[in-house]
Amino acid sequence: MNMQTYRIGIDLGGTNIKVGIVNKKQEIIASASRKTRKERPYQEVLDDMAETVKDALKKIEVSITACNGIGIGSPGTIDHENGIVIYSNNISWEQIPLAEEIEKRLSLPVKISNDANCAALGEALAGSGKDCKNLVLLTLGTGVGGGVIIDGKLFQGRIGGMELGHTTLIAGGEPCTCGRQGCVEAYCSATGLIREANKAADCFPDSLLEKMREEMGEMNGKIPFEARKIGDKQAIRIINQYINWLGEAITNYVNIFRPQMVLLSGGICGQGKSLTDPLKKYVETYAFAGKRISIPKIEIAKLGNDAGIIGAANLV
Amino acid sequence: MNMQTYRIGIDLGGTNIKVGIVNKKQEIIASASRKTRKERPYQEVLDDMAETVKDALKKIEVSITACNGIGIGSPGTIDHENGIVIYSNNISWEQIPLAEEIEKRLSLPVKISNDANCAALGEALAGSGKDCKNLVLLTLGTGVGGGVIIDGKLFQGRIGGMELGHTTLIAGGEPCTCGRQGCVEAYCSATGLIREANKAADCFPDSLLEKMREEMGEMNGKIPFEARKIGDKQAIRIINQYINWLGEAITNYVNIFRPQMVLLSGGICGQGKSLTDPLKKYVETYAFAGKRISIPKIEIAKLGNDAGIIGAANLV
Numbered sequence: 316m317n318m319q320t321y322r323i324g325i326d327l328g329g330t331n332i333k334v335g336i337v338n339k340k341q342e343i344i345a346s347a348s349r350k351t352r353k354e355r356p357y358q359e360v361l362d363d364m365a366e367t368v369k370d371a372l373k374k375i376e377v378s379i380t381a382c383n384g385i386g387i388g389s390p391g392t393i394d395h396e397n398g399i400v401i402y403s404n405n406i407s408w409e410q411i412p413l414a415e416e417i418e419k420r421l422s423l424p425v426k427i428s429n430d431a432n433c434a435a436l437g438e439a440l441a442g443s444g445k446d447c448k449n450l451v452l453l454t455l456g457t458g459v460g461g462g463v464i465i466d467g468k469l470f471q472g473r474i475g476g477m478e479l480g481h482t483t484l485i486a487g488g489e490p491c492t493c494g495r496q497g498c499v500e501a502y503c504s505a506t507g508l509i510r511e512a513n514k515a516a517d518c519f520p521d522s523l524l525e526k527m528r529e530e531m532g533e534m535n536g537k538i539p540f541e542a543r544k545i546g547d548k549q550a551i552r553i554i555n556q557y558i559n560w561l562g563e564a565i566t567n568y569v570n571i572f573r574p575q576m577v578l579l580s581g582g583i584c585g586q587g588k589s590l591t592d593p594l595k596k597y598v599e600t601y602a603f604a605g606k607r608i609s610i611p612k613i614e615i616a617k618l619g620n621d622a623g624i625i626g627a628a629n630l631v
Numbered sequence: 632m633n634m635q636t637y638r639i640g641i642d643l644g645g646t647n648i649k650v651g652i653v654n655k656k657q658e659i660i661a662s663a664s665r666k667t668r669k670e671r672p673y674q675e676v677l678d679d680m681a682e683t684v685k686d687a688l689k690k691i692e693v694s695i696t697a698c699n700g701i702g703i704g705s706p707g708t709i710d711h712e713n714g715i716v717i718y719s720n721n722i723s724w725e726q727i728p729l730a731e732e733i734e735k736r737l738s739l740p741v742k743i744s745n746d747a748n749c750a751a752l753g754e755a756l757a758g759s760g761k762d763c764k765n766l767v768l769l770t771l772g773t774g775v776g777g778g779v780i781i782d783g784k785l786f787q788g789r790i791g792g793m794e795l796g797h798t799t800l801i802a803g804g805e806p807c808t809c810g811r812q813g814c815v816e817a818y819c820s821a822t823g824l825i826r827e828a829n830k831a832a833d834c835f836p837d838s839l840l841e842k843m844r845e846e847m848g849e850m851n852g853k854i855p856f857e858a859r860k861i862g863d864k865q866a867i868r869i870i871n872q873y874i875n876w877l878g879e880a881i882t883n884y885v886n887i888f889r890p891q892m893v894l895l896s897g898g899i900c901g902q903g904k905s906l907t908d909p910l911k912k913y914v915e916t917y918a919f920a921g922k923r924i925s926i927p928k929i930e931i932a933k934l935g936n937d938a939g940i941i942g943a944a945n946l947v
Contacts (some may be wrong), residue, residue: 392920402920409923449789465788472781473765478886478919485813486800486879495882495917497801563802566811570794571887601811603794604708604718607725 321377323368323423324628325387326430326620329353329405329457332360334367335624336375336382341441343621347371353406360406361413365420384424385417386630388433388623390460394474395428401474404492405458426630428469429477430454430623434616435462436469437626438578442618449574452616453479453565455581458492459500462626463572469626479568480504484560499567502560505536505582511556512539515549523547540586558590562597569611570603580616587615637693639684639739640944641703642746642936645669645721645773648676650683651940652691652698657757659937663687669722676722677729681736700740701733702946704749704939706776710790711744717790720808721774742946744785746770746939748793750932751778752785753942754894758934765890768932769795769881771897774808775816778942779888785942795884796820800876815883818876821852821898827872828855831865839863856902874906878913885927886919896932903931 324343326333332351335343347370349363364387372379391403398414414425428436435444435452444450448467454460461479463470471477480500481493488497489507501507513534516525523542528534539557542550565577577598584590595613602610616622637660642649648667651659663686665679680703688695707719714730730741744752751760751768760766764783770776777795779786787793796816797809804813805823817823829850832841839858844850855873858866881893893914900906911929918926932938 392924394924402923465786470781472887473889473891474924477889481886481919482798482883483800483879484802486876493917493919494921495879560802563799563811567798570797571788573789573793575789601809603797603809605810607718608708608710608790 321382322628322631323371323382323385324433324624324626325364325368325385326433326623326627327351327364327387327389327406328430329390332364332367333620333624334364334371335621335628336371336377337625337628341625341629343624345371345375345377346624347374351406357408357411358416361416361420364417368421379421379423382423384426384631385421386433386627387413387417387425387427388430388627389413389427390430392478393427393429395426395471396474398425398427400427424631428471428627428630429460429462431460432462432469432471432477433626433630434460434580434622435464435578435626436629437622437624438580438616438618439464439467440629441625442622443578443614443616444576447576449572450576450578451479451568451572451574452578452580453568455503455505455561455579455583457504457506459504459564461568463574465572482564482567484563499564503557503564507560508536508539508553508557508583509534511553512550515553519549522549524549524553536583537585540589558593559597562594562601565594565613566598566601569598573608574611575609576612576614578614578616580619580622584615591615637698638944638947639687639698639701640749640940640942641680641684641701642749642939642943643667643680643703643705643722644746645706648680648683649936649940650680650687651937651944652687652693653941653944657941657945659940661687661691661693662940663690667722673724673727674732677732677736680733684737695737695739698739700742700947701737702749702943703729703733703741703743704746704943705729705743706746708794709743709745711742711787712790714741714743716743740947744787744943744946745776745778745793747776748778748785748787749942749946750776750896750938751780751894751942752945753938753940754932754934755780755783756945757941758938759894759930759932760892763892765888766892766894767795767884767888767890768894768896769884771819771821771877771895771899773820773822775820775880777884779890781888798880798883800879815880819873819880823876824852824855824869824873824899825850827869828866831869835865838865840865840869852899853901856905874909875913878910878917881910881929882914882917885914889924890927891925892928892930894930894932896935896938900931907931
């Protein structure tokens with residue numbers, strides 16, 4: 316097979332369809348995006364995905380025939396072998412033959428995978444994990460997603476695997492979107508942090524948490540970190556608790572996969588070292604066999620949103 | 632390389648050294664065992680491992696030169712690439728060059744892996760998972776071990792991976808041998824079940840649990856199952872709770888690996904379908920994406936102790 320110059324990566328999200336044209340150096344040389352508007356019939360979303368690809372190609376006057384193929388990162392449970400989105404509560408899709416439908420529209424081979432998988436692959440090939448053959452990437456956003464690279468390759472499990480966010484942290488605890496109680500997602504997502512911060516603000520009306528919530532109109536994931544910097548007791552408690560929960564979750568993945576590196580992405584990661592330093596300490600203390608074996612680096616993933624597009628392009 | 636007729640498998644345990652000579656049909660055609668007596672210097676244990684191999688070969692009058700190599704399943708954290716037992720609290724070993732030392736003694740190539748890994752490999756090749764390319768095996772004994780087969784191959788992670796028992800079930804819960812609190816091992820091991828049964832017997836002196844404990848001298852992992860059959864309320868509660876915990880743990884591994892099959896081994900598995908049937912129901916209800924994707928079979932591993940020996944032999 317003649318390796319074409321460009322590959323197309325699509326990051327399908329609950330809010331936006333993002334497309335990037337990726338060259339051999341793993342650079343995004345053109346991009347385009349449209350709103351997902353997930354509430355409409357899925358065929359229309361697919362039409363817009365194809366149009367967004369054309370938008371991006373037009374910007375650099377590249378013909379679609381100069382491209383090798385299309386990779387798509389989608390939220391949810393993916394049958395990567397057959398190119399089907401089995402279930403995504405995020406975009407309310409079930410059994411959508413995504414690869415086949417996009418192939419029809421653009422006449423290029425299409426591969427699909429879970430969005431967190433694509434982010435992990437992108438970081439491993441072009442980002443923070445460039446020299447690292449074994450890594451775990453966690454996306455900390457509305458939910459918690461996970462992607463794992465083993466021996467330089469994306470680990471996809473069998474059909475629909477790799478739901479790292481849907482493993483227990485506190486069985487019987489907070490309700491999770493997946494129908495269980497106490498999943499990592501229910502505690503380590505931005506949603507989980509906001510829930511706890513709201514509880515604290517409700518109970519402690521004199522706290523800075525409550526004052527900042529009132530100013531902003533509602534709680535968000537940054538407020539507890541900001542309030543902690545100023546020394547608010549409740550914020551300190553909430554963030555310590557969050558870091559312990561995330562430390563427990565990361566320790567689990569370390570005990571299973573023994574990666575060289577754990578990468579964090581998503582909104583909360585704007586906190587940088589004030590997040591990763593205590594996590595590192597936590598994992599060093601609690602990982603099985605402790606310091607007898609090498610403890611992985613814990614870092615903020617540097618490609619941010621581009622990782623998903625670059626990773627998707629590399630599914631081809 | 633000329634494939635010899637026999638391979639040697641060693642199952643190194645806290646109590647016994649078990650050796651089997653395995654033929655091409657994955658049958659153990661001769662076996663021998665000695666006590667580990669783990670409290671003595673490790674060199675003596677290694678000497679006895681070599682002698683036990685010779686004992687087994689003698690029984691069928693096979694020369695060691697007719698063997699292809701030796702595989703060893705050891706408890707603990709293993710560096711399988713370099714043949715080193717990094718840390719095993721079970722046999723109190725640290726940084727033991729096991730492969731090299733046995734090679735010296737028997738002049739055959741030696742490969743080592745974690746004991747639960749070997750059991751998973753044995754079941755995949757010759758036992759319950761014979762036609763199954765993706766499986767998770769859990770050993771439910773003093774602790775909880777795990778082995779994973781992906782695409783027909785043993786998944787070893789990087790150095791020392793695969794500590795499935797040391798992932799959280801209830802963060803901050805019962806103390807675990809690994810130094811954390813609330814690991815799967817602390818709840819789903821026979822040790823965990825016995826702890827809970829003891830608590831119940833202490834609190835409810837009229838319960839059958841307490842009567843059977845008194846008769847037997849101490850609690851064991853069978854008493855709660857037996858007392859449940861007779862309708863003891865406390866035993867019913869304890870076993871339901873145990874099944875829920877184990878169901879949660881299995882659901883975690885299913886969400887990560889999406890195996891076709893989950894195999895259970897260890898003492899508690901004598902309970903058969905009264906254990907696996909409710910677990911199946913639990914996982915069907917709570918696995919991510921539910922019945923939209925195929926739920927794995929949950930079965931008792933059929934090779935029992937032989938799985939570890941056969942799996943070890945197949946490391947070679």
